[in-house]
Amino acid sequence: MTEVVVVTLIKTAIILFALLTAFAYLTLFERVVQARLQARLGPNRVGPFGLLQPAADGVKLLFKETSGPATRDRFLYLAAPVLSLAVAFTAFTIVPVSGPTDLVVLGHRISWYVTNTNVGVLFYFALTSLGVYGIFLAGYASNSKYSLLGGLRSSAQMISYEMSLGLSLVPVFIVAGSFRLVDIVNAQRTWWFALPLLPAFIIYMIAGIAETNRAPFDLPEADTELVAGYHTEYGGMKFALFFMAEYINMVIVSSIATVMFLGGWWGPFGILPGPWWFLLKVVAVLFVYVWLRATLPRLRYDRLMQLGWKSLLPLSLAMMMATAVVVVAVQR
């Protein structure tokens, strides 16, 4: 009993540290990749190759004077960023980083995940549906029209795309026959699900980008019309918390994509240990995120909603039924 608690606490600490580091360097990664795609250099002055840039940004945000609208709802204004970040952190507990054998440290067998529940990915959906609160409350508590509009937009967008996000994963459950992420990765030992279930993978990626409010679906913070959307009235570290939540959500969507479609820790030829394959695939998906941001213009709001409800949702339903039919036909 105590061993379970201690091991879980240590794993949680590692995840917190890893995700915060991932956040810091993802900002740098994004800026450098985007700069290269636009034939610029990007940040390269702070430290070797600009590697200390995230630290400089962090120190700057820490020492910024905090200010907020006088008419804000003080409690909710503070709770909103904390809630966003807490939800983002919690989601990573279900991701198995490596496998299939446990890690052995000093005679203790330690699994490569924090939880491997029977509900598995459904837990992730539960958390994403709670993530709406952070953004919505930020927009509401700021008592500013830009914030409120941004908050409303983003919660409407997240609710709409959650459906497609969830349904696009159903074919994976059908083929793998389990909700457990470990079982799903083990089912992909020979073939990644991205190959037979390519349409589902594409739907998942589109919905995942919309779910994390990233370009080209970054309407909640459309700076040309809404200043900065729900976090207009946030500054300093409170703004940084929202920023962290957004980037950590990107990491989580990429991790789930890796686990569900890209074979998780399995790699060809066994040339690299599991965790490295996992990391490599997550970075590859994150690169696509940045690439899209540098390439595509922002969608108009009504088109975004039409894409979600009239294209992605029916397509994911059709994909689900087609997969079910094929699986049953093959089993017969």
Add this chain to the structure above:
Amino acid sequence: MAIAVFFVAAALAVAGGIGVVTFRQPIRSVLSLVVVMLALSVEFLLLSAQFIFVAQLIVYAGAVMVLFLFVIALLGPARETGRGRLRFQAALSGLFVLALLGLLWSMLQGIQYRQPDQGTDLSTFGTVQSIGIGLFTKFLYPFELTSLLLLVAAIGAIYLSRKEGDDR
């Protein structure tokens, strides 16, 4: 351990319930209700009803309450005014509380804490698979009829929300 978690969640649920009725700002009431939902989901998890735990989070906390928030945000941060109180309101509410407590007490008298039925496989109890099998075999007709009812309700809501002469 489980007992401690139970009491923490139960206390939160009760505190949230009190918050729903005592807060003056509607948004605080809604958030208190969210706290109740979250606390209840923890209790479901303690009963090893894993699927109901996530369903509670996704459906109630994630969808229904967000709709409540939408309505409140669109109506504006109006505060409830002090008017419209009955003269005997305090005495009346006390009476109702007593009646409710009596009802609860009489219900708890007859309760039997029973083990799951003999032959229940505890390793699959409350899992997605066991609930799915139940829904698609034993309870198929009620399940499908409920979905039909929901579909009718959705169509009705869309029809009613359309304005007269709005042909789009």
